[in-house]
Amino acid sequence: MQHQGVRQVAFAFSLRWSIVIVAVFALGGCAIVSEFKPSVTVRAMAPDEYVALRRGDVLGTGKLSALTVQALRVAEIDERACAKSTSLACIAAIAAVKDMDEETRTSALAELWLQHAVSISISAPYTESSSTSAWIETARYAYAYLFFTRRAPGERAFEERQTQVRDWYNYAVQKTVAQLFGVRQGKPDAKAVKAKGVLRLGDWTLRVDLNARLPNGAAMPRELLPASALRFQGLRDIYRRDGLGAELVAVTDAQSLTNQNGLPTGDDFSTKSNAWNEMPTPNVTVVLRFDVRSMEELLASHELVVAVYDPLVQDYLSLHGQRVPLAGNFTAGYGLWLARSEFNRQSLLGLLGRDRGIDQPRLYLMQPFDPQRRIIVMLHGLASSPEAWVNLANELLADEELRCAFQVWQVYYPTNMPLPANHAAIRQVLLAALHHFDPEDKTAASHGLVLVGHSMGGVLARLMVSTSDQQLLKWAESDPRIDLNRLGKSRAKIDPLLQFQPFRGVERVIFIATPHRGTVVAGQGFGRWVAGLVRLPLTLLEALAGAIPARAYTMGTTQETLLERIPNSIDQLDEKDPFVKAAAELPISGRVLYHSIIARQNTDGSLADSDDGLVPYRSAHLEEAASERIIVSGHSVQETAASIAEITRILREDIARHQLTTADLPPAERRGTCLAY
Incomplete structure (x- = not known):
């Protein structure tokens, strides 16, 4: 009985509390239940969530950034409405809030204007002046945050918010200018x-x-x-x-x-x-x-x-x-130029003597002439063009020290022309350009030139720094296709091909896979077949004005037949060609430092017997070179990372040497015009 009484009391107690709980639920609904849950919970955040939270914004995710949303909440503005709205209501609302920190206000307004501008651009991308005005407003508030708030930009250097605002500003500037110049399509706004x-x-x-x-x-x-x-x-x-x-x-x-x-x-x-x-x-x-x-x-x-x-x-x-x-x-302009140039097609047509092929050397300056930057002149090889230097030139532009010290000039020449004719014409182009930009020969750009030549371009670079007194004259006199005695007054027009001094201002040369003594490939098999396809331009006869071959005219030979008898560029890369033998003996100027970058296809066998598939080591090697770098590669070694690294090393060495020799000059005259120096 006692146990039964205890059970009855317990039951009555439980019933009483059950009634209380039911009454509480009836009166307060589920709100009270929430009091029994933690007010704050935590879970691990994935890396992508962290990045989205810290850096996500209208440009990256299409949604307002966390700090802008936070500003809206502080201002008691409906963030959900602002996230979806394309009206100016949210902009006006946050601009009207008093006592908000200026950094918070201006950065939030910059993003809200950005959101508004993006929305207008999607609905009317090229016709509404209000779109451009919205981009300008984005730039205005971003500019306000960057330069007219309490802290200077340097004080916020490590803050992601400043990086966001800078990116909004840059993008707004890009869109403003694009619309003003009618970049993408259509015309600029008629009201501009x-x-x-x-x-x-x-x-x-x-x-x-x-x-x-x-x-x-x-x-x-x-x-x-x-x-x-x-x-x-x-x-x-x-x-x-x-x-x-x-x-x-x-x-x-x-x-x-x-x-x-x-x-x-x-x-x-x-x-x-x-x-x-x-x-x-x-x-x-x-x-x-x-x-x-x-x-x-x-x-x-x-x-x-x-x-x-x-x-x-x-x-x-x-x-x-x-x-x-x-x-x-530093890359986009160069890449766009190459993409639109059609150099690859033009260089092949030029080699074969077809229409639309290049028939005269051209010189391309990679930037507007800078009198304080020294000049690197690049000479490509056979059947090639400035495209041969695409990655090297890009790497030079990427390096702050090199781009501040140098400007790049690229020579584009017809690779079907005989080497003496190309050499003389290239000299003329360079001399004319330097005379145009620096007629008094006083700027830093006209002194300390560096030549970089690949393959045939290396042979031409060697001629540029060599002295020819009687050597090539003797070659011409011994060639049965040339009658110097019949030239008369026209003799002066062939002299630049045969007699010359080192080109003024050149102090360093980099030879890359250069056949100084020719190559077996050019004189045999496939090389001879390709040489047979090469056609020289008729303009060559006009340029030489009867210099080659004079005696053939007496036999009524046509111009086309004359051109067939003139040795072309491939002929003159044959190791047995008399011109190659004579050119290899020309003395290089003692004022010029020169370097060799030589390729070998593999490491099998001795270095002396190696080649790159076209040029043997014995032809590329120069005994007196200041340095020689051997790279395992095919003939297009100038494209390799190892070759580019060696070229940049040589150029840094050249900068150091040039600074020592010009130590008495003001810094602006010793180095490039980059204003950081």
């Missing part, structure tokens, strides 16, 4: 009127400030292409520098520059060959600059400056008392 360097768009007045000299005398680019929108195949790497500004390619009209003043009498081998181009697609960086003194002036202003800079020349800006890195792309 160009007059005396001023563009007017709605309430905005934009003044153009061109701080970069455009190539070939262009006053304005024909179009501006965003570098970030260009994708290349065939370039190993894309090189750029982080900083402020939109990275663009300025496309100008490619017009040849010719020597208007001519050269001293007797130097002219072929006036048609005196043509050169500055690469028509330089990289530029554009900054939207607000010339104001305070946050209040900035937010009230409707004037800005579209400033265009050359990233090869300028690597930082001074803005509002701050030293700011200037963004720069």
Whole structure:
């Protein structure tokens, strides 16, 4: 009975609490239950979640960044509505909030304007001036955050928020300029009127400030292409520098520059060959600059400056008392030029003597002429073009020290021409270009030239630094196809082919897979068959004006037959060819340091008996070379990473040596014009 009483009491107690709990649920619903759960829970965050949380924004994920959402919450603004809305309501709401930190406010407004601009661009990408205005507003508030808030940019150097805002600014500048120049398609907005360097768009007045000299005398680019929108195949790497500004390619009209003043009498081998181009697609960086003194002036202003800079020349800006890195792309312009050039097709047509093939040497400057940077002259090989140097030139532009010390000139020449004719014409092109840019021979660019030649280009580079007194004259006299005694007054036109001195200003040469003593391949089998396909241009006869072969005219020989009898470039790479033998004996200037990069296909056998598939070691080796690097590779060794590394090593050595010899000059004259130095 006692146990039964205890059970009855327990039952009554349980019933009483059950009734209480039911009553609580009836009165409060499930809200009370939540009190029994933890208010904060935790779980491990995946790396991709962390990156999205810290760095995700309208550009990367299409959603507002975490800090902007946080600003909206603090301001008690519906973040969900702002995330979906394309109206200006959220922008006006957060702009009206009082007592918000200026960094928080301006950065949030920059992203909200960015969201608005993206939305407008999708709905009306090329016709609405309001779209461009929205991009400018994005740039304005990003600019406010960067330069007119409490802390300087340097104080926020490690903060991801500043990187986000900088990227929004750069993208807004890119889109603004793209729409103003009608880059992608269609025409610029009709309301944007160009007059005396001023563009007017709605309430905005934009003044153009061109701080970069455009190539070939262009006053304005024909179009501006965003570098970030260009994708290349065939370039190993894309090189750029982080900083402020939109990275663009300025496309100008490619017009040849010719020597208007001519050269001293007797130097002219072929006036048609005196043509050169500055690469028509330089990289530029554009900054939207607000010339104001305070946050209040900035937010009230409707004037800005579209400033265009050359990233090869300028690597930082001074803005509002701050030293700011200037963004720069060093690959896109070069890649675009090569992609549009059709060099590969043209070089093959030129070798075979077909229409649209090159018949005269041309010189291409990889940047507008810089009087303070010394010159690297690149000479490609047989059946090739400037494309042979694509990765080497790109690597040189990527290296800050090298691009500040050097500018690259590339020679493009018809590889079917006889070596003496090509050599004389190339000399003329280089001499004409230097005379044009530096008529008094006083700039740093005209001194300390470096020649880099691959294969046949190396043979031509050797002729450039050699002395020929009687050696080649004796060769010409012994050649049965040439009758020097019949030339008369025309003899002066062949003299540059036979007698010459080392080209002035050259101090160093890099020979790459160069057949100084010819090659067996050129004289046998496949080499002879290819040589038989080569056709020389008829312009060769005009250039030589009867110099080759004079006696054949007496027999009524046609021009085409004469050209067939003239030895072409492949003939003159044969190790048995009399010209190759004579050229190999020419003395190289004692003022020139020269280096050899030699390839061998494999490591089997002795080095002396090795070759790269075309050029044997015994032909490429020079006893007095300052250095010799052997690389396991085929003949196109100039494309390898090992070869590029060796070339950059030699160039750094050259910079150090040149600085020692010019130590008494001001720094600006000793080094390149990069403003960081």
